[in-house]
Amino acid sequence: MSSDSRIIKESFALMAPEADKASAYFYGRLFAEHPQLRTLFPPAMDRQRDRMLRALTRIVWSLEDPDSLTGYLRDLGRDHRKLGIRPEHYAAVGTALIATLRKFGGPWWTPRMEAAWTAAFSAAAATMIDAAEAEAEHSPPWWVGEVVGHERYGHDLAVLTIRPDQPLRHVAGQHISVQTARWPRVWRRYSVANAPRPDGALTLHVRAVPGGWVSGALVRYTKVGDRLTLGPAMGGLTLQAASGGDLLLVAGGTGLAPLKALAEQVAATEPGRRVHLVWGVRTTVDLYALPQLRALEAGCAGLRVTVAVSDDPSFDGLQGTAADVLDRLDEPLGPDTDVYVSGPAAMVARTVGVLRDRGVPPERIHHDEPEEAEPQVAAARFVEQRVTARQPAI
Numbered sequence: 401m402s403s404d405s406r407i408i409k410e411s412f413a414l415m416a417p418e419a420d421k422a423s424a425y426f427y428g429r430l431f432a433e434h435p436q437l438r439t440l441f442p443p444a445m446d447r448q449r450d451r452m453l454r455a456l457t458r459i460v461w462s463l464e465d466p467d468s469l470t471g472y473l474r475d476l477g478r479d480h481r482k483l484g485i486r487p488e489h490y491a492a493v494g495t496a497l498i499a500t501l502r503k504f505g506g507p508w509w510t511p512r513m514e515a516a517w518t519a520a521f522s523a524a525a526a527t528m529i530d531a532a533e534a535e536a537e538h539s540p541p542w543w544v545g546e547v548v549g550h551e552r553y554g555h556d557l558a559v560l561t562i563r564p565d566q567p568l569r570h571v572a573g574q575h576i577s578v579q580t581a582r583w584p585r586v587w588r589r590y591s592v593a594n595a596p597r598p599d600g601a602l603t604l605h606v607r608a609v610p611g612g613w614v615s616g617a618l619v620r621y622t623k624v625g626d627r628l629t630l631g632p633a634m635g636g637l638t639l640q641a642a643s644g645g646d647l648l649l650v651a652g653g654t655g656l657a658p659l660k661a662l663a664e665q666v667a668a669t670e671p672g673r674r675v676h677l678v679w680g681v682r683t684t685v686d687l688y689a690l691p692q693l694r695a696l697e698a699g700c701a702g703l704r705v706t707v708a709v710s711d712d713p714s715f716d717g718l719q720g721t722a723a724d725v726l727d728r729l730d731e732p733l734g735p736d737t738d739v740y741v742s743g744p745a746a747m748v749a750r751t752v753g754v755l756r757d758r759g760v761p762p763e764r765i766h767h768d769e770p771e772e773a774e775p776q777v778a779a780a781r782f783v784e785q786r787v788t789a790r791q792p793a794i
């Protein structure tokens with residue numbers, strides 16, 4: 401580990417006990433010094449603060465993995481265009497960040513730490529700005545999407561089909577962010593549930609979560625003809641280029657969306673490739689995409705779809721969660737099988753546990769970071785880092 405990386409990790413850990421206060425101070429200071437930036441952010445800042453903390457944690461933890469760090473920063477830079485962040489804003493953010501670290505580092509803060517952070521921030525900002533400028537050559541900062549389909553299932557689920565005003569390039573397995581007119585500057589992520597289509601349309605599977613501003617608006621108050629604002633496609637739940645072996649896709653509820661896109665991609669490009677899609681839902685109402693999955697299966701020799709229902713004993717089929725189904729699979733998972741998992745965080749964790757018990761190597765198991773991760777996850781990682789940190793380097 402380079403000495404600068406170690407200094408950054410250790411000084412970051414000093415903030416652990418006050419991570420929430422530090423992120424509030426950071427935005428307070430940023431907006432006090434640059435009031436014009438306040439208009440770029442949502443009225444309620446709690447989730448934004450969590451996101452910032454999570455992003456910073458992710459960056460600090462990736463310092464030893466330059467490829468992963470650069471990819472992450474480039475995505476962040478591209479994504480920030482939709483907020484209206486411009487190159488000149490980065491210096492303001494850097495000044496507020498260093499001031500925050502200095503304040504919360506307290507008596508431990510040293511000029512050596514400040515120099516390491518300043519250099520790291522400049523490098524990160526340059527990567528983000530570079531990615532944003534490269535993206536600006538061929539893509540708008542955001543898209544306007546017209547809702548051309550809106551199907552309701554039960555009281556809290558909807559499948560939306562959206563046609564962007566300009567081509568929105570995406571790869572099967574990626575997600576986009578969505579803003580509704582009801583909640584300006586509040587963005588939420590949804591996976592695109594289809595492989596790229598000739599007409600450019602995007603399908604989203606949306607569950608209205610309790611207290612969810614955007615999900616509630618999309619399910620209950622959006623209709624055909626409405627317009628939504630869309631951010632660029634991001635995310636890594638895409639097929640590994642090098643892998644050509646069997647695929648096991650394990651979905652829970654609306655976590656089906658990115659895996660359905662992967663199944664469509666394979667059906668279109670490698671119809672003979674063996675793909676087993678296991679989809680677990682709670683009740684039969686949640687089997688909203690079953691007709692399309694069966695149609696896909698009928699047209700694709702290599703695709704097999706298994707569904708299981710966990711909370712409805714009257715269901716005339718497999719009972720249990722997707723993880724339970726895997727536990728009972730009688731066929732072995734070949735060493736070249738890649739597994740993709742998507743769904744509620746607890747379901748993903750349980751499924752990954754079952755797969756590990758069945759001997760699937762960790763590098764063959766792929767899943768996304770859930771957006772709805774515990775808000776305190778970043779602070780918890782600070783604490784973990786602090787406990788494991790060695791003596792300060794300086």
Ligand SMILES: NC(=O)C1=CN([C@@H]2O[C@H](COP(=O)(O)OP(=O)(O)OC[C@H]3O[C@@H](n4cnc5c(N)ncnc54)[C@H](O)[C@@H]3O)[C@@H](O)[C@H]2O)C=CC1
Pocket residue numbers: 589590591592605606607652653654655656657658680681682686709710711720721722723742743744745746747750751770771772
């Ligand atoms: N809508 C989208 O585009 C995407 C959504 N997601 C995530 O997928 C989740 C989907 O939520 P819902 O549809 O409400 O799912 P849900 O709550 O209806 O659950 C889906 C399935 O997961 C099972 N499950 C729940 N907890 C489990 C556990 N601890 N162990 C094993 N199985 C468990 C349930 O029994 C059910 O079979 C959300 O967390 C969402 O963030 C992930 C990727 C894309």
